[in-house]
Amino acid sequence: MDRIPILRMGRFLLVTLQVDMHDQLALRLQDDLTNAIQAKGAKGVLIDISALEMVDSFMGRMIADISGMARILDARTVLVGMQPAVAITLVELGLSLPGVDTALNVERGMRLLERVLSDGDDHRPR
């Protein structure tokens, strides 16, 4: 069975979503990622979608769900690398990804997480 690799970067986890994921793979990632957050005590998750040429409502919901699950496990999620065409399509589709933080690339996403965590407001409800 295929798996999406989850890399550890210091206090954070990095997941790179590849082109044309099938649904089961996306669902398995929810399991793997929440387990990894708990096992490694990660405070932040970066989901890199720069390789994705499209995000439909299923994938969008999966990303929003992961973000929500991570939040409950005391980790922040930042979605990074969205292609402009994907952003345009998502908004027109009606999917605004509420509650999901975004950054232009992995580096900025890391900085965002570091800033948020050092502010110490990571327990403040949004």
Add this chain to the structure above:
Amino acid sequence: MATITARGEQPLRNEHDIVLCRQTVRHLAKEAGFSLVDQTKFVTAASELARNALIYGGGGELKWESLLDGIRRGVRLSFEDHGPGIPDLEKALTDGWSSGTGLGLGLTGARRLVNEFELHSTVGVGTRVMIARWK
């Protein structure tokens, strides 16, 4: 009147077929000369409808046509299933309404992403959604 320059069909029986459907539609959209944004919109609409056909219709098929209308090129897709059908079409085309576990964005979202949209459904027979986009 648009002429059909190529046509084909492929099954929508499982998740991998949704991936294949996206690849086919991406290829057709590129061939028709769509911009990257238009390709993305069309592929995303196709992905929503392919998943609908699989989840709600129990599977079906994608029929595609490459179109030429004068100098205008376009692509028409038809997603057909033999599932239970949709009893209330108007309700099904309301944002946020879903009969299943989805977000209810599939049909309405797909409609916003294309130039032409037609929904035909007969309870007990199946559902056919036709979408088209022009360059």
